[in-house]
Amino acid sequence: MKKGSGIFSGITLFILFSVVIYLLQDYLHRNNIDYRVVTGANILMFALSVISHVLHIRASKNPNPNVLVRSIMGATSLKLFVLAAATIVYLYLHRENPNIKAIFAGMALYVFYTIFDVKYAMQLNSKK
Numbered sequence: 001m002k003k004g005s006g007i008f009s010g011i012t013l014f015i016l017f018s019v020v021i022y023l024l025q026d027y028l029h030r031n032n033i034d035y036r037v038v039t040g041a042n043i044l045m046f047a048l049s050v051i052s053h054v055l056h057i058r059a060s061k062n063p064n065p066n067v068l069v070r071s072i073m074g075a076t077s078l079k080l081f082v083l084a085a086a087t088i089v090y091l092y093l094h095r096e097n098p099n100i101k102a103i104f105a106g107m108a109l110y111v112f113y114t115i116f117d118v119k120y121a122m123q124l125n126s127k128k
Contacts, residue, residue: 010053013116014046017109034099037090041106044086045113048079052117060124072121076114083110 021028021038028035052075059071083106091098 009120010046010049010116013113014042014049017042017112031101032099033101033105035102037099037102038105038109041083041086041102041109044083045079045106045109048075048082049113049117051075052079053120056117056121056124060121065125068121068125072118075117075121079110079114079117083107 018039021035021042025035028038052071055071055075056068059068062068087103087106090103
């Protein structure tokens with residue numbers, strides 16, 4: 001596995017979720033889920049995923065295996081805190097009528113991207 005292939009897979013995951021969100025716009029609208037909020041969460045999770053891949057690649061070069069474990073935990077925590085901060089900002093800006101279902105959809109994206117990132121980091125570790 002090449003070290004850059006995880007980023008390519010991340011781009012594929014981002015495009016896949018973007019297409020699914022686009023194709024399900026009518027369904028999301030019927031169920032009162034703002035597709036723009038879900039798309040924003042997808043973009044945010046992709047950007048954080050790219051950052052975590054860079055951290056994992058750097059950590060995999062270190063001979064100490066604990067560095068990769070700390071990288072995984074740090075990246076997961078970073079994504080969680082950034083998503084929480086984005087949610088707080090969204091709720092503050094949309095006090096009158098927040099779209100809670102879209103927030104939960106964003107949280108589901110967090111789970112998918114985190115599973116993908118941890119799987120990628122474990123593959124980096126198994127190559128040692």
